[in-house]
Each structure stands twice: as structure tokens, then as C-alpha cells.
Amino acid sequence: MARASTAPHPETWLEVRPAGLYCIPGDFYVDPARPVERAVVTHGHADHARPNNAAVLATPETLAIMRSRYREAAGGTLEPLAYGEGREVNGVKVAFAPAGHVLGSAQAVLEYRGSRIVISGDYKRREDPTCTAFEPVPCDVFVTEATFGLPVFRHPPTDGEIAKLLESRRLFPERTHVVGAYALGKAQRVIALLRRAGYERPIWIHGALQQLCDLYRDHGVELGELRPATAAEKREMAGEIVLAPPSAIADRWARRLSDPVTCMASGWMRVRQRAKQRGVELPLIVSDHADWDELIQTLDDVGAPEVWVTHGSEEALVHTAGQRGFRARALSLIGRGEEEQETGAAAKPEPGAEPELPVERKP
Secondary structure, three states, X not given: OOOOOOOXXXXXXXXXXXOEEEEOOOOEEEOOOOOEOEEEOOOOOOOOOOOOOOEEEEOHHHHHHHHHHHHHHXXXXXXXXXXXXXXXXXXXXXXXXXXXXXXXXXXXXXXXXXXXXXXXXXOOOOOOOOOOOOOOOOOOEEEEEEOOOOOOOOOOOHHHHHHHHHHHHHHOOOOOEEEEOOOOOHHHHHHHHHHHOOOOOOEEEOHHHHHHHHHHHHOOOOOOOEEEOOOOOHHHHXXXXXXXXXXXXXXXXXXXXXXXXXXXXXXXXXXXXXXXXXXXXXXXXXXXXXXXXXXXXXXXXXXXXXXXXXXXXXXXXXXXXXXXXXXXXXXXXXXXXXXXXXXXXXXXXXXXXXXXXXOEOOO
């Protein structure tokens, strides 16, 4: 996309501040790392959707997730904006395009005086039955994540990883297969992929996953029969598939299952040492982020002459983007973490878990 000669350069109206990526004329932050007066939020994971902002603009699904997670701390004013709609905020047009990451995930499309910036949030390019697929949006600057921004990260076909799980269950019919899966997005995707593969038995879930599974169902995502694993007898679990937060598969909760086969669904399972450290017997490389090839393909699909890289392996992607003719630089945003570390996404934060931080105000 060619920026008009009179349009301002994106660096003059979008900048990195301590609270995050700040749109100067719009006076709002995108995915701020701490509470601010106005936040544009790309999706519901806690490293992007923080509580206690004075006003939040997000897709209806993301707002539902934030309400589920944070209750009254979801934000002072919650403003829904569906894909393809536009909203003017202090002279900046804001729109959302699908990111394909989790339910309601979006790219933030910002337009100001003939200049357009697209902020990807987190995204993936693989087909996912639980959310709307990523859509490339032409722009002047593409702000991309780089969670798996190294050539070693080339994810295998997802259906093949689900087939590995089902084959293991066939080989060990007396053992419970417990799959560690992040509560928002990954758990629901694994369930939907199992259903697509023809698995019709009840799927047992840890209590921490129930609320978000219910939310997905409320938004039309079919998950089949789910049963609570917490109160089940060990003999009931023999031969069954259980989903739980990653932290639960390594603690005593999992030991109450029937000779469990410990599995983990994550793009990080490509790194054998990570699987070994977590005691994972059956690693499943199922990622909700673009892999190396998909990151590069996305740069080509979007076609922005300038690329800003936000978090992950920034240097490698910046270097390769430059070799391919893009003007690229790293933003080095703080406050982004691995989603798998957040195991209580469905629950209301415990008292004191979310420190009260001062609202970031315009200087």
C-alpha cells in the first residue's frame, strides 16, 4: 500500500511508551501493559488484555472473555467493535480484522490522514474451527509478533499431531491421556480438532477450563460432550482424554488419574528440552501462533513496505525481513509472556493478584 505523499509517517503518530504502543492523535494504547485511560485490545490473553482500563475497545468476543476473567475489573467502559466495522477515535479510524489466534482475536487497523498501520496482536495462519481465520490487510506499516520467529520453528500439520494423540490412546487403552492446554483458545481448539478427527467420546476437563469452554459454546463453537474431571473416579478415567491447564499436569492432581500419559499441546513442544523439563511423555506441536514460514509468508501477503516487530525472536525476523526488501525494526515491547504460564484464565483473580497501578495519562 502506497502512502499518500501528504500523509504523515507512522513514526510521527504511533510510538512506544512505558505503558505500551501509543497512538498520539487518537490518545489511546493498543494492548497496554498497565491500566490506561483508553485501550484498544486485540484479544483476551492476559498479556494483551489487562484489567482496570478506564475504557476498552475490542471485539464483542474479546470483551466477553475479559468480563469472564476480570468481572468488574474488565474496564470502566466496554465498547464492542465487530470485524469490518469502523470507529473514529479523536480523528483516527479504528477497525478490526480477524487474526485467527483465538475466539474474537483481531488485528487493530489504524488509519490517520491517509496513513495506515496494522497491529497484528498474536496471530496464526492455520485453519482453526474455533475462530475466524487471519485476513491480510494492506498497509503502510505492519506491526507483527514474532513468538516463533526463528527458522527452527516450523510447525507440522496440526491434524497429524491430533492423530498422534488418538494413536497413543489406541496403543494404551488402559491409560488416561492428560493434555496440558492453555485455558483460553488452545483447550477449545484441541477439543474441536479431536471432534473433527472423529473422536466422539466424552472429553474430560479440569475445572479451570469449564468457564471458557462454556463461553465458546455461547458463541456458537461446538465442543461435544464435556465432563468435569475433578470429581471423577480413577477407574472412570481409564482410556479417556483429559484436558487441563499446563500447571496441573505436573502436580498431584494428575497423579489421581489412571496411569496417565502426560501430553502437552504447544508450539514450544518443538523444543525437546522444554518437553523433557516438563516431564511430557507425548509432546503435541499445536500452536496458536504463526511459525517461521508463516511469519515470512504474512509479510509478503500484507505487502507493507515497513515492518515493526514487537515480541519474540525480533532480531531474526527483522534481519530476514530486511533481506527481503522490507524496512524493518524491533520495537522491544515489554509485558508480553508465554500464554502457557497463565493457568487461571477462567477464574476471577484472587485478591491482590492484580496490583492496583496508576492509570497512564496523556502528558
